[in-house]
Amino acid sequence: MSQVVKRSELVVPMAVATIVAFGGSAEAQTAPTELPALTVEAEKDVRKPARPRKAAPRRASPTTARPDESAAATPAASETVAPVATAPVPGEGGTNPNAAPGAPYKIDRSASSKLVRPLAETPRTVVAIPKEVMEDKAATSFRELVRTTAGITLGSGEGGNPFGDRIFIRGFDARNDVFVDGQRDSGVAVRENFATEQIEILKGPSGTVAGRGSAGGAVAIETKKPFFADHYEATTTLGTDATRRIDIDVNKKIDETFALRANGMWQKAEVAGRDQGRDDRWGGLLAATWRPNETFKTTVDWYHVDIDQLPDYGVPMYDGKPMTEYGLSRGAYFGLAKRDYLHYKQDIVSAKTEVMLGDGAKWTNRLRFGSSDYDMVLAKPGAASFDPVTGLFSGRSSTTSHVRRNDSLAMTNDVEFHADTWGVKHTFVAGFEMMREHMVVGSKLCSIGSTGSTSTCTNAEGVTYWSYSNIFDFDFSNLDPATTYTSNPNETTVSIDTKSLYLSDAIDLTDRWRLDLGARVDDFEVERTGGISRHDTLLNWNAALTWKFWDNATLYAAYGTSANPIGAELDVTNASYGGIDATTSALAPEKNTSYEIGTKWQLFGNRLLASAALFRTEKDNARESVRSGSTTVWSDGGAYVVQGVEFNVAGKITDRWSLFGGAVFMDSEVTKSAVAANVGKRLGRNAHETFNVLTKYEVLDGLTLGAGATYKSRVYGGTLAEATWSVPAGWRFDLMAEWKVRPNVTLRGNINNVFDTVLFETPYENAAQYAHIQPGRVGYLSLNVKY
Template identity: 35%
Template sequence: MDTSSTPTPQSADAAEQPSRQGRNMALSIAFSSLFAPAITAAGVPEAELPSVNVRSEREGSYKVDRSASDKFTAPLLDTPKTITVINQELIEERGATSLVEVLRTTPGITLGAGEGGTPIGDRPFIRGYDASTDLMVDGMRDLGRVSHEAFNIEQIEIVKGPGSAYTGRGSTGGSINLVSKAPKKENFYAGSAMLGTDQTRRLTGDANWLLGDQAALRLNLMKHEANVAGRDGPTVSRWGVAPSLTFGLHGKTQATLSYYALRTDDIPDQGIPFDTVNNTGLPAQVDRRNFYGLTGRDYRRTGADLATVDVSHQMEGGGKLRNVTRYSKSSNEYVVSRPTMQNAPKLPGYGMVTRRGVGRALENTTLLNQTELTGKLHTGGIEHSYAAGLEFSREITYNKGFSISNTAPIADLYRPDPGQPFIGTIVKDALAVRTKHNTRAAYVFDTMRLTPKWELNGGLRYDAYDVSTSSGRRGSWDFVNYQAGIVFKPLPNASIYASYGTSSNPSGEAEGQIGGADGVAGGGLRQPPTPPESNRSVEVGTKWNVLDDRLMLTAAVFRTEKVNGRAIEPTTGLVELIGNSRVDGIEVGAAGNLTPAWTVFGGYTYLRPVLRADGAGGNSGKQLKYVAPNSFSAWTTYKLTSQLTVGGGGNYMSERFVDDSNARKLPSYWRYDAMVSYKVSKHLDFRLNLLNLSNATIYDASHVGIYATIAPGRSALLTANFKY
């Protein structure tokens, strides 16, 4: 599903941006006292900008015309690939404050859970395949397994289908790119103050100062505290800061220096155990508020720091040369209770819940550099829009476990006491397993306009990838991936396309130690790491801009296949590339305006995910775990008056199996949300979000059918938005 909205930061008109910022963000009273003196002290007069006629029907739109990434060398309408773009306005209107909250209401995406070996953090599944290591920030890989915040996000781009040509290793089902806010050519200071149920308190600030004619400084701040609706025990606490400084705003050479920091300190939640006593295949039927963790033992603390230097030069003839360097460091440390029903009748506590402690301490450091040349040229009567680049990266992960004496008291299934004392010990391992990734890559993309009605779109990437661990394990491979598509334009506002894409999953692409198995039981250190898995996808679709270019409609049918997945060979017990899985699907979507006052966003995805071969696993023919065959989402707002806007929507997800044998599953659910906003003046508006109106019990994810994590229950959030 392709979606669109206001232009990306790189192409936004200077006069249109104040209007959009006024709709989306404003300054809270707390940050007003901080930013106002700073602007006065800078002594910079308000910029006089030329007037521009803005089409009123595009105000409040969710329609985005181009990706923020220059690797997509055509407008989204003419890109032969499904790309869902969720802009800042939609994020805020739905009351989302984190990436998980956005993805929870996006069709075609399900969520997975972590524990000890699989780190706790954002773990989306796109079109049936894990994308936890396919998260990008401004087009560069973000390896750290953390929970991403929304306070510094301009838009979220979800690229569907195998895409190693765009991202490098991984991207079996797709990738997610978080586009950061950047300095603007205007003075403003804005922000919000939120109060809600479950002791929710949130402040954000967003200020931009012009520093003379050629420089601008932008600063985003956030502080968030809350309990979790419908749960007794888990808490959320985080803060973030993101300054960015741009030089050369009106020149041919532009440089942006940016820094992003996020810190979290939560009591994590592993949800409710599966009922293994009655073997229902479902989570235990208990009060949703039951929390089986220990508030005196469990914790999760994460940190993320990203420092980026982005330099670009507009060359004579229209080409642009850009170089981006980023150093990032992230950490994720936690101890969490794994709730498991005691199902041995002869043991004490039969039917009770054990609270085995599991923990992990991860630290990731990354140094990346991308150099990219983009532009247009003509050869033999064919118009080319191209992007070509080089990428170099070094990623190092340090992975430590915990030795936890599991003497935690057993919990009553129906009346757990999270305040019970933990009298055991927690000792972090002295040595860490170090995993080092080195990547050298070259890529090229081209959109060739053959005639006004026919276009060819292609991309090719070569990766030289090396991974090694402190235990002496090492793998080194070269792989090539590509993207190819043909586009027919029956009308200027429409496209019909067919495309083919590939991706590669090398051993050790995620955190932790590589072995022959690399995530599959068996093999281990008895064999060398296996070569990369190969994935491929074919997609046929159509995209239409209708209603005077206000609304984009999309539809696609596709097949994604992992042709040589890792699986245990039955006779040797070693891991070989003999597995196979396939996901067939249909996806439709809509984004934009039905009228100047009426906006819509949504879609439906059908997936048929099949594990076709898994060696000795014995589950061939089963449905892939964690994947919902049917998912639907719709959101709409209507401006009743110039001051009053109402909105609402719902999303549906069908049953998902959570183990390879399909013996355990999460039930289907419907969720409904509503919103009303009132504009008091051009400087102040209020928004009320009512989330999960029916207070449905929604199971977000599971870790191989041991327990099921739970989404928040009914909640209400009142936000005051200020803008000056």
């Protein structure tokens, strides 16, 4: 791939870096050197005084005074005092308001109003990834972050499933179990991290928290919100593979009641290690917070992202292995670079209102309208063949296309309130949710030779299928088919209406013993073009007992359920990928049951959180396809189990040493299947052993060095049980360095996949056709300026 960057394409990022750096530096140097007076004007907490209790206090309400919401102090005018080093206060200077003071890798509390306890005392595995970890990993996309997160496997976009953020958590498909600011982000998506504050991965069935699906867990993304202080930040990144990127974060305190925040991102880049590929993006987030008094707060925001990519299904497979195992270059590209594309656009308008009701009670309302457009035409390679006579590997590529238009409207209301019953303290969260999801599923028609219903066409230029007699010696990069693609009028619509009621109770039995209970009812109704529909009522519950045997350590046992109704994966109409059709509409919801025993420890002055858990999840009514003569029928009589152990760590060991990482070791087994040969096999599409660690150390004042290591075990194909084809296991190593040139200017360097190791995401699940390959070695240099 070309490494040449036009001089004109460097003008904008370099200009922004120069202006912001010198402007920020000048302002920083001319600011008064006097320390503020010790008197700080802060908000008053109008709630009644908390009842005396020996256990750790409940999480503060968002309207309670926080350091970032204090009024500006008056500078002292009489004398200059030498500054005293203090730990950064969460929420100030654009830092994460949920992070531990002075330890940004450690998240102290969830952004969800449904999880009321500190994460160190929450009886479930929650991996909270702050933006600081994303920055140190140079993970600008959700997909790249998943590559280096233990316990999650990236799935592939298949012939019937669009290419997007498909993930598996603890062995279970979770592509529609992603939430943004507390609301489901349904449908296929290609997500960016420029406006992300933190990402929480809730492990284990989360039916009482997330609703439908969430068999292995759910992902909760929290976006950046306004705070009551002025903050200006810009980052310019230049890198290999013609990478140019700008990130801007501006927060403005208008007065004591009103604040604005704007985030922007622009990127032009190619794809590392691939002969063809582009990854161009731009987006923005505008948010406003109004807080007229101490009991009312509302935030309204608008998010937009626009992505233009040349995606890539990877390399062909032969005899169950990627062709790179036989000497094929990792960069070999089997598409039509002048034709193929992926265009994705998303707009979200949301509002969150919090009202203190007295006596510590709080009402939270969330509204969200989301709209996205997904349009893709690209080629995918088929399986390779070997001719022993000629000694050549041959193959064939084919065209696939997807069009998805998705609209969703959601409202969530919940009330948190407290009560005492016979000396036992309760924190209740009761809520009601409504959501309407509407998806239009379509494809593209070729303007030459189309048959009226197919998404492909055949002509002399071979844009539907084209063959190559020697995989090691071909090049279609310059092929420019004289065809155009238009939307297929034969579209399918899928609509889902969900109404939910939920109640949770966090009970402090004693200072050391806690009981957490929850229940949720979801009324789920899906309807598809052609009168195909399904209506289910889903009842799920959870229970957990926690023993705080030391002030800094807990031991817990938890139980939870969830359900997967047919049609919940509304991004597809193909039954093979979870869609509803005439052959599956009668299938019962899949039932998931999870058991977890775990422990959590706060170490090194409560600046590091370490956890370990044993888990087991059982699925009944599992769907599978079964051959009946010459036809395929669907059954809901399957069952399987996933169990394992997980370790996580996040925070600081010393003032200079930060650590973040995890390890998951799973086993799985198909326990029941209509296909006798499947029983006893492990599940396909998952890495059963994953490991990641990121560590950094401030070796000198202002100079920090860091490194990361990631391991993912072999991943086999298969729609249920493991198939015979697979992609190999592999290690990836990353390096980073950070130098504070000035207090407000930081230079960061990243090298990801230092040894340019050939790594894979996953193989095609239905047949040994192709394998998704990860990017190669990349290097970035970023200049960050803030003031």
